[in-house]
Amino acid sequence: MSAVEPTGTPGGGGSVVEVRTSATAALIPTIRAVASDLAARADFDLDAISDLRMAVDEACATLVDVASPGSALQCSFTVHGNVIEVEARVDTAGPESTVSTDTFGWRVLQTLADEVELRTDGGRSVGILLNKRADPTPR
């Protein structure tokens, strides 16, 4: 059982699903579908499912834009009770491949997820970590 490496909070006991695709926009619908399915199974309400699906789409679309050619998009979903944590990551060509957080898309991401964090790794890769609770956040 060592094939799946838990990427969530250590000791959190959440179940983990990892999806790895080519870093292309054409495969993002598949990742969105996984996000929706996990949220529905974790008893998220319809609005929270919709929010998570949009947030995951946004994170993946943002990363695909900066991925180095031919690289993979790696998404890990960890379900901790009523919270789903998602980490999406791509390899990048160098430090100049950065994600701008001054965009409409990033604002959308911040609005839809409960927490969002950009993680860079010295120009080798860029990741977006987000989490979403099952119950709707009052707006």
Add this chain to the structure above:
Amino acid sequence: MSETPADEGGVEISDVVRFEQAGDGSSLVAHVRGEIDTLTAPLLRTELDARLPAAPLVVLDLSGVTFLGSAGLAVLVAAKDQVDRSGHSLKLVCGSRIVTRALQATGLLGLFDVADGVTEALSS
């Protein structure tokens, strides 16, 4: 042939939007369908850019939309800007919770004139 099977490869514009003239021809109804994301939004944008200027009233019927991402939302905002600049009007028919939620969660819902259905949008 009522439906073309969706294949996994290229997206056809007819899979994304279908236009219809309404009233005395002065109104344009755009029936948008499917998933509007970074893949399909540019197609929709191009079609709307070409068709919007000629119509004093544009109805965007989103009832066939199954996903609306930020790229799709940006197309809606751009269409609204374009219509406003030419003194025309644009109405949205959201049609589903998916679309309403996407607009509401991003704070964009208030920007649009929303109607319950295409008939209502054309008659009000």
